[in-house]
Amino acid sequence: MDDAVLVQTIVGGDVEAFRVVLLRYERPLFRFLARFGFEAAAREDLAQETFLRAFRALSSFDPARGSLASWLFTIARNLAADERTRIRHRREIAQSDSTPDARAQVDGPAELHERADAVARLRRALDGLPAALHSTFVLAEIGDLSLKEVAEIEGCALGTVKSRVHRAREQLRAALGAKERSP
Amino acid sequence: MTCTETQEKLTRGEALSETERDHALSCAECGALAATCATLDAALAELVPNVPEGFADRVMASIAREVVARGAVHERATHTRWYERRWAGMLLSSAAALVAILNVARFVACVLIPAGSFGGAP
Numbered sequence: 001m002d003d004a005v006l007v008q009t010i011v012g013g014d015v016e017a018f019r020v021v022l023l024r025y026e027r028p029l030f031r032f033l034a035r036f037g038f039e040a041a042a043r044e045d046l047a048q049e050t051f052l053r054a055f056r057a058l059s060s061f062d063p064a065r066g067s068l069a070s071w072l073f074t075i076a077r078n079l080a081a082d083e084r085t086r087i088r089h090r091r092e093i094a095q096s097d098s099t100p101d102a103r104a105q106v107d108g109p110a111e112l113h114e115r116a117d118a119v120a121r122l123r124r125a126l127d128g129l130p131a132a133l134h135s136t137f138v139l140a141e142i143g144d145l146s147l148k149e150v151a152e153i154e155g156c157a158l159g160t161v162k163s164r165v166h167r168a169r170e171q172l173r174a175a176l177g178a179k180e181r182s183p
Numbered sequence: 184m185t186c187t188e189t190q191e192k193l194t195r196g197e198a199l200s201e202t203e204r205d206h207a208l209s210c211a212e213c214g215a216l217a218a219t220c221a222t223l224d225a226a227l228a229e230l231v232p233n234v235p236e237g238f239a240d241r242v243m244a245s246i247a248r249e250v251v252a253r254g255a256v257h258e259r260a261t262h263t264r265w266y267e268r269r270w271a272g273m274l275l276s277s278a279a280a281l282v283a284i285l286n287v288a289r290f291v292a293c294v295l296i297p298a299g300s301f302g303g304a305p
């Protein structure tokens with residue numbers, strides 16, 4: 001079912017049809033939140049809040065102004081950015097070395113250890129990106145949104161998205177490369 | 184094709200052509216960059232979490248609770264007595280404020296302003 005028709009159905013009173021929206025977007029949303037750097041519990045809270053807010057505001061969604069995906073991810077991006085700021089202020093940002101995902105693989109074979117180390121370094125590098133580069137890069141990287149949709153969500157030009165993604169990749173690559181070259 | 188072009192493509196995460204791949208294999212600098220980019224892409228691919236079991240059900244349950252609560256509020260709003268309505272409350276508080284102002288004005292006129300000022304005997 002087309003997103004616009006789906007929204008009309010839900011707004012018309014078929015609440016259960018919202019499950020289709022949930023199933024359609026839960027995976028990309030979790031992927032987005034994971035790449036944003038959130039732990040499992042925070043990911044679920046933010047994903048749930050995103051869907052609840054979307055449901056409450058569904059009648060204000062206008063398909064002429066953009067896709068349901070970009071509308072939904074705008075909500076998620078704003079929630080995620082606020083949460084990231086809050087976490088930073090509390091100085092409780094999860095250090096990649098102590099994340100469960102990284103820890104789980106540390107005791108494995110050398111290859112797994114290397115991969116876990118790369119993921120940990122990537123998380124640190126992602127966390128070190130400036131806010132604008134960070135969210136643009138993460139939105140572009142989840143693969144479910146076109147760069148045009150990312151531009152809509154970020155409220156900037158397509159060219160800006162491309163250059164931000166390029167700069168972010170360069171910084172991340174430099175962060176990973178720096179460690180690889182070091183003894 | 185130059186090293187710069189190959190490196191630009193690698194940095195942008197774009198796929199290399201066969202010639203560019205061959206070049207990256209023979210050029211130490213491009214090869215190192217290709218390896219780092221591959222590490223970056225592999226690390227990004229690792230950050231793919233599973234959706235928690237029953238997530239959709241939990242969200243739908245929250246939505247159902249919200250819809251029920253919203254329905255109850257609507258029900259209450261349509262079955263309230265006239266004095267419980269918002270406009271009635273505003274009307275009553277405005278009337279109370281008006282009475283208070285009139286009382287203060289009466290007090291000022293009768294007690295605080297000396298009778299002399301109205302031309303009466305002191």
